[in-house]
Amino acid sequence: MASAALRYTGVSVGYQGVPVLTGVDLDLRAGQRLVLAGPNGAGKSTLIKSMLGLTQLLGGTATVLDRPPARARGLAGYVPQTGTLDADFPVSVRQVVMMGRYRELGWWRPARAADRDAVDRALDRVGLADRARHRFGALSGGQRQRVLLARALAGEPRLLLLDEPFNGVDAVSQEAIVRVLREVSAAGTALVISTHDLAVARELADLICLINGRQWAAGPVGETLTAETLRRAYGGAAIEVADGRLVVVEP
Amino acid sequence: MIEPFTVPFLGRALAELVLLAVICGPISVFVLARGLSFVADALTHTVFPGVVLGVVAGGLDGLFAGALVAGLVTAVLLTVLTRGARLSDDAATAVVLTAMFSIGVVLVSRRSSYTADLTSFLFGRLLTVTPRHLAETAVLVVVILVGLLVAVRALLFRSFDPAGAAAAGLRIGRLDLWLNVLLALVVVAAVRAVGTILVLALLIIPAAAARMVTDRLVVMALLGTVLVVVAGYAGLLLSWTASVRYGLASTSGSSVVLLLVLSYLILIPVRLWRGRTRR
Structure with missing residues (x-):
């Protein structure tokens, strides 16, 4: 049986006892690409850092590479x-x-x-x-x-965590990064990528986790990135355009 | 140019400065990289009451032990205070700095030889370095260099990318304590010769000046050391010549520091020029 790269059940994370993000359920296996999507300040960085035990686990259970998150540092x-x-x-x-x-x-x-x-x-x-x-x-x-x-x-690494890897990145570099990420996941490395760019999320993700203070939706891209979940996560700012693709306008 | 240094006390002063140069080049690179100038400043001030207490308890030989204890206590205190993130680095550092310095002034003001003592504590006695002092400095220099070498890579990672270093499993708190202790030891090694005030120049200027001409850390460390040696030699020569030939009293420690500052100023245009031509 393939071991889990990441298993989160009902997780709340935050700093000094104050939760930033609640209700996170994740299950990521070797070779899968998970995209954490959500607006700025949604708690994406906090969630990524929690996977190394660098932010406080305030509830639920979390294992990373089958061990407590802090033990996954360096792995x-x-x-x-x-x-x-x-x-x-x-x-x-x-x-x-x-x-x-x-x-x-x-x-x-x-x-x-x-x-x-x-x-x-x-x-x-x-x-x-x-x-x-x-x-x-x-x-x-x-x-x-x-x-x-x-x-x-x-x-x-067997698990790769990337915090907004496409922020302020030119097209050539973005293409190079996407190509490498596809290669390493094909070779069996599990990936967690945070981004507020839904086009990239759609392109890269096997699984998507939509967060903003709490987890609003998680699962395969098609089921997760719907107008309704986006509207909830982005606070009513999501609008749908003609070809069925979604564009989010920050309020 | 060599002849003055055949006078034993001047030769020993130069030897002391060369020893200090060997550690000040590398340590100043980390002071610069971590932005620890203020922490370094605090250490130089908090060593002051230790110096005074040491002298009160054991005369001039007690100075070394007093500085050592005060330096180590400060290193631990600063690491703990800045680690909780309750206080900003600056606020915590300022609290420790002013408290300890005041204690030092209170202590020294109770002595009858108040002014003379204060002067020598603050500005050092470069020309009264004894062979025993030299030996003690040499031991500290070896300890500090080994301490830096074993941790240099981890310290570099932590300075460049604290979040990445923590993610890689490096113990940030332990590394910070390590560097603060090493910094304290440098202050202790240098304080007798150049005093608690001027030692700050040796902790900050070498790398800051070297940074003007190079982007490479190893070169910065080496060049920083060379700058201290050159400033030490020229500063001693200058103060010797001024007082022997022209009867102008000029303290050697401050001459050395002034020349170090001068080297910094001279190198500023190099930096500007490089900034314009950099790819």
Whole structure:
């Protein structure tokens, strides 16, 4: 039997006892792509961080890779938004990707050939092998996001968590990221991707989880992204257009 | 140019500065990367009451122990206070800084040699470094360098991307404590020679100046060390020449720091020029 990448039952998460998001039920298996969709401030980042035990579990039960979330740190790959990082930080692309190997290396063990190979492969995969020696901050926003993806891939995770990976990302980088995400999920890695972009959600998701303070709907894309669930999650701002696709206008 | 340094006390002063340079280059890189300038400032101030207490209890030899205890206590206190996220880093740091500094002033004002003591605590006695001081500094330098080396990668990750580092399973609190303790040890190592005020310059300026010319952390650390050595040599020479040749009294510690500041100012145009040509 395939083990669960993620199993959430009636989960509430928040900070310092105050819930940000309630009623989350998730079941994610190897190779599946789960998209967390919802407006800004819906609790998407909080939910992703809860999968590593970095936000407080206030109710329900949660297991990640068949263990308590905090024990999954380092086993699951985490890709932060590039915008949250200091672009002026004096660090090379290669150094950033090598951080993906720190779980094996610990505080002080020197990098070995296997680590360097993993870094090379990951950089190659996101199409930035020729930028290894560049300063991280000198790259475009989209390229930086791809570097952060490469960093997570270098750790060879069974579960990959991406927080708004398409925010401020150019079309070329978005395409590259989508391609890589399809490849790694085909190879058996489970993915959790948060986005407020419903077009991307539709393109990428096997499963979708629509949240805004609570879980409004979860399941296969077709059943989940309906005008009604969107209207509820987005607070009446969803409108339907002629070809059956939904567009959300933030109120 | 070499000759003044054959005078034993001047040679020892230079040796002390070279030893300090070896740690100040690398540690200042982390002060810069983590934005710990204010924490460094707090450490230099909180070591002050420790220095005073040490001297009251054990004379000048007690200074070292007093600084060590105060530095370590502050490192732990600052880590705990800023970790709860109840207080912002700045507010917590300011509270600790002012409280400890006031205690130091109260303590030192009870001594009869108030002014002289205060001056030497605040600005150091670079020219009275003894061989024993040198040995103590050397031991601390080795301890700090090893401490930095074992954690350099984790510290770098944590500085660059705290959320990512936590997600990768690094213990952020432990790393912060580690760096704060190392920072405290640097202050302790440097405080006797350059005083609690001027030591701040050694913790901040080397990397800040080196940052003007390089984006590479290793180069920043090395260049920071070189800058301290050069400023140390030139500063000692300057204050020696000023007082021996021209009879102008100039304290050596402040000469060194002023030259370090000067190197920073000189390198600013390099930064501007690089900013324009950067790809």
